[in-house]
Amino acid sequence: MPIHAWAVTTDDGFTFQKSRHYPRVGLVTSFTSGDSGHGALGTFHALFPDSAYSGKLGLIGPSNAYGVTPNFRFLLVPRVYVLSEWAFFWRQNIHDAIYTPSVPFCQCPIESGIISFLERPGNLSNARYIGNQAGIAAAVTIDRHFTYIVAYNFFTPGKFLKETPPAVTTGFLLMFINYNF
Secondary structure, eight states, rough: OOOOOEEEOOOEEETTSSTTOEEEEEEEEEEEEOOOSSSSOOOOOOOSSGGGGTTTTTOOOSSSEEEEEEEEEEEEEETEEEEEEEEEEEEEEEESSSEEOOHHHOOOOOEEEEEEEEEEGGGGOOOOEEEEEEEEEEEEESSSSSSEEEEEEEEEEHHHHSSOOOOOEEEEEEEEEOOOO
């Protein structure tokens, strides 16, 4: 069976180096293929996805979706950065489903050998717009190895989710520590 899946992701921005707070304006775009179920496998499945595709909340998996995320970052005080972003998600193919991020080592449905959850079937709505997610985060550099991050994300369902209930507005607060080698 032929496989015609693809993905493209960009993370572009500009930092104003001469400005006091080093503001950065950016745009993240992610495009992943879906299929119409007519023979060829066309839904892209990432082998080791993280939640970075759809923000720290990670509700939308990197399959049959495209997202556009404008963002803004600045240095609040030395060693503390603030990042705000607003992501918008659509289905790449309106005949395919949307999926949660793939989860390794779980007992969940297997599609084409890839472990993932079918979030919503594609045949219940012709709507393309999945929803949007606003987020704000602060990153505190503790030392050269450790960074403490606190973030809040808020997801609002779009037309596709509203036409395939339940359509749930979700807020999520998270805190974690990164260790860099």
